[in-house]
Amino acid sequence: HSKTDGNTDDEESSASEEEASSSVSSENDSITTSDEDYHPVPDSSSSASENDTETAVEAERLMAEKVGEAAETGAPVAEWMSRSGNIEWFPTAEETMHYNPVPTSITPGPTLYAVARISTLRSAFDLFVTEEIIQLLCTHTNLYGRRKCENWRDVDDVEMRAYIGILILAGVYRPRDETTRGLWADKTGRAIFRATMPLYRYSQISANVRFDDKLIRPGRFRSDKLAAFRVLWEKWVARLPLLFNPGVDVCVDEQLVAFKGRCGFRQYMPSKPTKYGIKIWVTCDVATSYAWKMEIYTRKSPGSSREVNQGMRVVLQLTEGLAEELLRRKLALLGTIRRNKPELPPQLRGKNVLLLSTKHREPAVNDGEKKKPAAILDYNRCKGGVDNLDKVVGTYSCQRKTSRWPLALFYNLLDVSAYNAFVLWKAVHPEWESTKTYQRRVFLEELGHMLVTPEIARWPCAPRSKAAAAIVAEIQQSESEYDPQPINKMRKRCELCINRRTATTCSSCGKSVCKDHSAVVCVSCHP
Template sequence: MASENKSCKTEDVLEIVSKDSEVELCVEDSSSDDEDLIQVDKENSSDSGYEILLKAKSKPALSKARKSGPPEQEEMWHNKKEEDRNPEPFKFMPSRVPGPTFNKTASWSPLSLFQLFFSVPVVQTIIQNTNANAARRKAAGIKFQWTDLTVKDFYVFLAIIVFTGLVSVHHRADYWKREWPYNFHFPQEYMSRNRFEAIVWSLHLSNLKDDEENQKKRNTPQYDRLFKIKPLYDQIVNACKANFQPYKNICIDERMVASKARISVKQYMKAKPTKRGYKLFVLADSASGYTWNFSVYTGKSESNISHGLSYSAVLDLLPFSLLGQGYTLYLDHFYTSPALFQHLRKNCFGYCGTIKKTQSDFPHTEKNDFPKRAERGDMRWIRKDEVLFVKWIETREITMCSTVHRAFSGKTVQRRVKEAGVWSAKQIPVPDAVLDYNKNMHGVDLSDALIGYYSVQQKTKKWYKTFFYHFVDIAIVNSFILHNEICRSQGQEPVTQKKFWEHLAVEMLSFAVGSAPAAPSPTLTCMPRYYGSDATQSRRYCRRCLDAGIPRVKTPIYCRACNVPLCLTSKKNCFERWHDKQEYLSSVNVH
């Protein structure tokens, strides 16, 4: 009887399996049914066919159960006919009103604008260090005529180098020739050639004793390769940031400063008009070309090891607390990285720029990619979360990424195309990111062009003198841009850059003899400034935090008018609140 029962159970199971090949043997639920089957198997251990059948049927059922979930959606390119969503923009909240930060209703001459960058303390520092350097050279036995440099001499010297930017000759000595066609009344009537050359030879920007201390640190991490320009370098950078607030669109790019000096920090860049020289990373306002911040590249350092040079170069130029939120930053492919995307987004900054197809974050799918013979104006796009990737066919394939644009909104650009042997103008579709990139990426190029038209750069083999002349160029060009901004705000027509340089040279000469118009007082405007280049070490206790009973809160920022240290970040704005309180107290005292 036992064998009959055993046979009966096996036949019953075979009959069920043959009727339904999709039978589920409780694959997803390993509770009572599986236990019962295992027990049956144990009780009928002599029936090996039953055990084999269970194993054979359970494997396909498990496989089908795993595949029963929703299939993963494969990444694919979209064409211009497919709609993209509009990214949610960050609210534009700059820390100050965009444009010049000083009182624009006052009368600002070219010289008074220039003195915002070359202030009285800056000029005094240069004069002291130049006199000390000349005295050292005299003590070393070098024979040349020298009397101590004065403010008058320095401004005549500046007027002459501005004049050399307007009038070009083959040799500097030609400016003092009396024969035609070099019989210039200026500069020979104001300064002799020997005096001018003596100032050029002795020009020095840093303290000599501090120079010696820095030289002792050579080949150590504490050695500062830019120490000889640091005093003027820091002052010019701080002045650039203090006197202007960028508009919404900003850009970062490299600038090359030509030099014949022999120093290891010189670079070679094939794509730049100036291929050999010193490399600067520059942040400029896209609309005006105003140089707002810059840094000199000195080679690899510990600061750019973790994320790379391009990442560090961008963040070094972006003091988020001083800028504010909602800006759109335009960059080229050298700076593009996922880590930078995340950091900019964390600080409420938009981003747009070119990107290499070999970049790890760029989509590598070929699904719905360009055909072999794609037409000019054809495009493909993919959106990954908040980042848009776009490919566009022009004369070559252009790849872009953006966090502030939609893929395509129907805009076109005019191009000359050759069809059937005939050239004609044709409107071709263009992605929004490409259009805005071409419009806003050239802020640094605009600044370079303005510097290139008229430049005070002199031939020298001393690298720090090359930077002195370049800093003068930056100060003059930024002053000219501020002049344009002031005129537009007052509904006036600004003068040309050539006229601005001419007026500046004349006013420098007038200032030298004491008849120039006085510059408006800088105390009219309260503006934030940094105590030094090192934001960690150069800090003071915040005045407002101390008044509020919150001790030991340090900040690297102070008000240049009130000379009071105050916090200024996106989350904590003691600078604004403290000044609001001072205005309230003043109004109460008046009434």
């Protein structure tokens, strides 16, 4: 437990930075080259530099002065002094602030707003990818397509949702190593892709899908590196906290969206499986891994100075809504801390694990075989929220190979939206497919079919592939407005034989016809 010497703003900011840095540490306290504030320092005291030795001597000198002052005033004596010389460390916590659980009106799970609007799997997904987002996609895609393609046909909301449905289904069938042409192949592909839209149309939309007006982007890009994706991102990320209340434990960590193309804020993180990509700060609910808030890391803007206290800003920004509910940011903090921090005393540099906690007051140890402290157990339980999100999203991901970073972020947006929709759906309908172990796969498959069905239903003619034509005929027949046997309709005499009464009418002229004088014709052959 520590106490700062003095009440300057710089010292308070330093302590806040210490807490924020610990809360966003990764699972194994890994340090990456993307952290501009980090300079590696050996863990072993035997390999410490001469500067570190001088710092330790200076800390001992300051400590001796503090002991003398405490003896004169009768104040409690600190046991250690930080390397920076402004924080005293005590063996007890009698004078330090401590965390008391705060009663809250928040009920973990979907909000009332979300529950009232979830009736089908697609309605849960539409809460994230809203009609406003679909219209924004259509507007900018059509604008760019007209400029680049001579034979461009405008994309409407039905076709754009079908395009998203194809991406989701491609993630379910997991053909990420397969070429796009292979997905539409007669022998190796899936009939549902050919039944939804031709390959050339899918490729045309993928090449021209845009998220802003490129002509006015340069002016915005001078102050915002995310200008090509900012408008859609802000609209989407604002929906996340409106639909779900996190539980008591939340986790703030890094997500890396795989991308190796040209990007001004691409990161190299050797601790991640993908190594290269776009870093996103994510706040997750520990119990469900629901992505509650997200922020893309774009480095410093051109012409601006290096950001100071980045960790503190990120944590406070990503927990803003929750902190206000919990008595104006009186949150308990638990996380790993780096050994090279100047706020730590030199005596802690040789420890194997350093945890900073504002929740645990006593060094309680569990009764298990390994005798772990309670702080370690709580940290191990909560640290994997974002890592689990990466795992489940990566299992059925719609990511496709691309050289455009906005499209890579859009793929990740769809993956997170689909997973969050699954969390909401299962919370509202816990009995849904409860006996199956692959519920999320079933959810994504049904969601993909719901998104492509309206586009399939309006095909003007059947595809040449027999399997795709069968899917089109089946969906169009179920969606057809031509019903050969309408129900609750008055029976009338057949126009061709007056001795029979029937409720069936001709779809062309509307006259009543009996079974012997009618024929069944599919909607593809109907004039």
